Amino acid sequence: MKHGEPFPARVAAAVEDKGGPVVVGLDPRPELLPPDLVAWGRRQSTDPRRAAAAAVAVFNRLIIDAVHDIAVAVKPQLAFFEQLGWPGVQALEETITHARRRGLLVIADGKRHDIGSTAAAYARAYLGPGDLGERKGSGGTGEALFGALESGLEADALTVSPYMGTDSMEPFLDACRHYGKGIFVLVRTSNPSGAELQNLRVQSGAGTLTLAERVAELVMRWNEGMPRADGYGPVGAVVGATEPAEAARLRRQLPGVLFLVPGYGAQGAGAKEAAAAFAPDGRGALVNAARAIQYAWQVERPGEPGTADDYAAAARRAAQRMREELQAALQGEGSR
Numbered sequence: 001m002k003h004g005e006p007f008p009a010r011v012a013a014a015v016e017d018k019g020g021p022v023v024v025g026l027d028p029r030p031e032l033l034p035p036d037l038v039a040w041g042r043r044q045s046t047d048p049r050r051a052a053a054a055a056v057a058v059f060n061r062l063i064i065d066a067v068h069d070i071a072v073a074v075k076p077q078l079a080f081f082e083q084l085g086w087p088g089v090q091a092l093e094e095t096i097t098h099a100r101r102r103g104l105l106v107i108a109d110g111k112r113h114d115i116g117s118t119a120a121a122y123a124r125a126y127l128g129p130g131d132l133g134e135r136k137g138s139g140g141t142g143e144a145l146f147g148a149l150e151s152g153l154e155a156d157a158l159t160v161s162p163y164m165g166t167d168s169m170e171p172f173l174d175a176c177r178h179y180g181k182g183i184f185v186l187v188r189t190s191n192p193s194g195a196e197l198q199n200l201r202v203q204s205g206a207g208t209l210t211l212a213e214r215v216a217e218l219v220m221r222w223n224e225g226m227p228r229a230d231g232y233g234p235v236g237a238v239v240g241a242t243e244p245a246e247a248a249r250l251r252r253q254l255p256g257v258l259f260l261v262p263g264y265g266a267q268g269a270g271a272k273e274a275a276a277a278f279a280p281d282g283r284g285a286l287v288n289a290a291r292a293i294q295y296a297w298q299v300e301r302p303g304e305p306g307t308a309d310d311y312a313a314a315a316r317r318a319a320q321r322m323r324e325e326l327q328a329a330l331q332g333e334g335s336r
Contacts, residue, residue, distance in 0.1 A: 123158075
């Protein structure tokens with residue numbers, strides 16, 4: 001990983017190389033894995049967590065291999081790994097390592113936030129490198145304790161929640177500033193009840209904004225002075241595709257901000273809706289699909305068990321369709 005290169009530069013290069021802004025979400029659900037892989041996992045261990053985690057790690061490798069030349073990034077959803085305990089975290093580490101090996105960016109989807117040393121620990125865990133192996137002395141020098149310690153979970157970017165304000169963001173901003181990392185701040189999410197808070201009117205300056213628009217103002221501020229590339233800063237925004245009118249309004253409010261766009265596929269949005277999150281020149285956003293790609297076999301052949309190889313082949317077909325649909329939608333937007 002090139003720590004000195006700004007995250008937006010790696011995104012722009014990957015989109016150019018892959019021919020589109022596809023992100024494949026990795027939400028490994030043991031109950032949805034192909035039966036042959038479940039059986040294989042059970043043979044690896046009598047411990048259900050280890051068995052499931054082993055199957056998850058293999059499944060993720062198959063999906064990554066199937067889409068590595070189509071997708072810009074993978075987005076492991078941390079909860080699906082954490083629910084398996086420490087074997088699940090090991091599977092996450094193996095997944096991140098394999099994705100990097102196949103040339104994919106990694107966006108860790110954990111929606112982390114906190115203040116002080118806890119926020120710093122989250123940043124070291126997912127956006128490293130850090131000083132885990134040192135004890136800081138009063139003079140600012142570090143005493144080596146265990147040697148260099150890396151979490152093994154280092155990603156290119158992390159999703160974060162802004163609810164605790166700027167002081168909770170500082171360690172993540174430092175990682176963007178000094179290590180070429182990116183973050184995606186929750187601004188307008190794709191779930192229906194997100195409007196309960198995100199559409200509330202709040203005071204800002206001389207008028208009122210929705211809470212989502214107020215967070216968008218902070219995103220612009222957090223990008224000030226950051227290393228930029230391709231016209232974009234490393235502090236991005238999560239903006240769902242399920243409300244395209246809001247996405248378009250936020251796009252106008254947030255020039256130079258990368259969007260991570262969930263909601264494509266299983267949540268009901270398509271390429272036309274996702275296109276609202278892009279800048280007029282067709283840049284500035286990455287579109288995520290998880291279930292629609294990982295478990296595409298179950299849509300193609302409902303009721304048929306399928307093998308692990310079947311799932312991988314179906315995932316590749318789904319990723320290719322998604323790329324083509326996004327290309328067509330963005331070309332249509334650009335011609336208007």
